[in-house]
Amino acid sequence: MSLATTQSVAEIKARNKELIEDVLKVYPEKTAKRRAKHLSVHEAGKSDCGVKSNIKSVPGVMTIRGCAYAGSKGVVWGPIKDMIHISHGPVGCGQYSWAARRNYYIGTTGIDTFVTMQFTSDFQEKDIVFGGDKKLAKIMDEIQELFPLNNGITVQSECPIGLIGDDIEAVSKQKSKEYEGKTIVPVRCEGFRGVSQSLGHHIANDSIRDWVFDKIAPDAPPKFEPTPYDVAIIGDYNIGGDAWSSRILLEEMGLRVIAQWSGDGSLAELEATPKAKLNVLHCYRSMNYISRHMEEKYGIPWCEYNFFGPSKIAESLRKIAGFFDDKIKEGAERVIAKYQPLMDAVIARYRPRLEGKTVMLFVGGLRPRHVIGAYEDLGMEVVGTGYEFGHNDDYQRTAQHYVKDGTLIYDDVTGYEFEKFVEKVQPDLVGSGIKEKYVFQKMGVPFRQMHSWDYSGPYHGYDGFAIFARDMDMAINSPIWKKATPPWKAAPKPTLMAAE
């Protein structure tokens, strides 16, 4: 049994506060001051989690964050399947992000679909010295010749592009004109912009506004007959098929999904979105900007939803149905009822194996809060959480709807802090990314990658919850964790805190 479940909330709060004091001791004074603002113990009833966020990472610490390029190419634009996304600059960024996020799609790769490919301008020294605009123009010509069925091109700027002052907008405009209005989108997502992936999401959203929406004539007819039940899924990247196991529920309740962003998405779907009656938003962090824009410009309402775990799924289906008529409301109830036996069976099978287990999370845009309900459905408790690139509004949502009193909160956690927290809190499971996975497994702590679902998934929707439950069970109850200590050696003391 872990510490957290044997202590009162007051004890846990005291311990967590002490823990924060402890980790800050290692830093030089200036850094300790800066980091102190990002670490907190949640007080029930407060409107946010009491941490500063979306501020520059401290130099020289092991931040888990990425960059604006990762936010645009890796998240927002990369999964749009029928467009070619040029990683414009040196070879590395495109190489490291090549097919790394498991944005599933259906299509003939290399012919009419291009997600799991790496297109790069492979900048050389001469491109830095003389500029890359001519090369970019030529690249677009070569793409047109060799990949004639592409439906559009985006230019994902890497660091040097902004620094050397290339005019990718001019090249894009000129080439678009040459190719009879082809959609070509320059994206100024240089990695040094902003403090994390987050600015990349925003920049990418804005580029959709400026280079996709604004190019469509306001009175252009949709390519399909509109219905009152047309919705768009925004902010689902189809990791392991998440958007599919979500979409099926919306369709079963009687809605029609006219666009999916951006996992398994296409340019036609982006263009069709302003025709939706409602935008349903899963990853608020990465796609709230464009959802707000569509609300302002086209009057399309949007609502956040959470498809992790049966409690939140039911809540979300009802919330979405609330925007529509009784037919859809009944549809939502029908869907909830249809899947209830499956959920009951999943919980009956896995809850006894997971009841009372504690979890610490550190993930990206929505999961540090969204998955908490799914764990609770399995009788588990999230005792620590934090965002890589969350903003204050993420922490507000977390405080108001998700975390319990006394939860340890860590924004932009450093490798050092996270390791110390886990060592002392001793959760039964850590959920974070590939960079953290092996650190904690070496410590003998079960782990799941909560960005990529550890190559499993989907985790969204009812079908996904069965997989989520199975995976958490397989991680926590794997027999291997009993083998970490050789039988001829004493097991480590249960509290490392006492040992120090």
Next chain:
Amino acid sequence: MTQNADHVLDHFELFRGPEYQQMLANKKKMFENPRDPAEVERIREWAKTPEYREKNFAREALTVNPAKACQPLGAVFAAVGFEGTIPFVHGSQGCVAYYRSHLSRHFKEPSSCVSSSMTEDAAVFGGLNNMIDGLANTYSMYKPKMIAVSTTCMAEVIGDDLNAFIKTSKEKGSVPAEYDVPFAHTPAFVGSHVTGYDNALKGIIEHFWDGKAGTAPKLERQPNEKINFIGGFDGYTVGNTREVKRIFETMGIEYTILADNSDVFDTPTDGEFRMYDGGTTLEDAANAIHAKATISMQHYSTEKTLPFIAGHGQEVVSFNHPIGVSATDDFIMALSRISGKEIPEQLARERGRLVDAMADSSAHIHGKKFAIYGDPDLCLGLAAFLLELGAEPTHVLATNGTKQWAEKVQAVFDSSPFGQNCHVYPGKDLWHMRSLLFTEPVDFLIGNTYGKYLERDTGTPLIRIGFPIFDRHHHHRYPVWGYQGGMNVLVWILDKIFDEIDRNTNVPAKTDYSFDIIR
């Protein structure tokens, strides 16, 4: 509903259910504005033709699916090979997230590295303050014995001067004046990850040998009998380095492995996270100046390091990722010649066992055509081994290969009658390789994980050897160097050949007369 609590279906099977298939078909038809299937098919077929190949090879600006990464990755890889050393990458932080992920995905191990987290203000004013604060934080937090600094393209474009920055940081008290902070400029727009390995390793050696950036006297070489060994950027560093150590010890040679990252990428799961493990001690790195000679297993990973070492009076010898009998012979004989030690009977017996294995199996490999891609040295090593097996390395491609490298590969082809119809492709990418595989098909493809797209598109079975290998586990624990390493490579190749034979003969009452139990 196909999902089931007792037999949970995940992405492998879930979406094959009729309700999902219907949903995906509707999505495509109604909302994706799909291309005409006949047109997709026409272009798909066209992309297999010699005409397409010609256009594809005429490309001048676009790179598609390159088989190379950027310099800083190699710098990080080299730096963690020193005792208690943390790599510090000066530039924007997203890069470091990528290097760490990339290495972790290959080795299934933690990868520790920090960044100076430069943003817009640093782009305008330079990254000096990031360096000053960053070094201080890294030093106090992770208590490294050494911080090895390299750069990203951002720091290089704005022209940050590492030598001056580190000096200033020391003056400001970020780290003690005598603390070791070697550095290397590793612009991502020059060379590739093997260049970065070379620059970082040279930077570290230079630091210790040439007076620690002006803060200590230069070392005087006092020759001893030791041999320095450099592995180069190598996805098999865990297995290879240990095998090489065993060979040295078998021969009774005193040695120093420079940049020995074999332990840090293979730490045990026993309740403790070791951020640092093993590695070349800083003392050994300094004392390496006294060695008799330095041997590099990868010429193109040490193009600058070796001349630097030679300039200090040592003999230097380089190989091209030696794999197989003759290549290992050359390596062992060089060791023997330099050290003056006899080649022990044990190694001769290991050699005989590899020859034995090759003789037993050569009938299955003889005359088969292979395509190979990867880093320049690995391509050379594999091509030579295939020729030794009587196979034809028909297409050999390295995105980071130079013209000079191509000449060397051609010389390898020319040394064997099996190399007569083989061609080398420097600077080309995997989309070029795709055209080659369609227009001049081969029997097998050897390369890293990204080759699975080529395997799918062209039907050429992929033997996974190279870096990165993301989708198969633990191959990096096995050596490919030495006679025993040659045995591993032989087995990996044979396993794929036999799997293919079985796959092609397993239809009952049709082809299964050749579905043999004995081979």
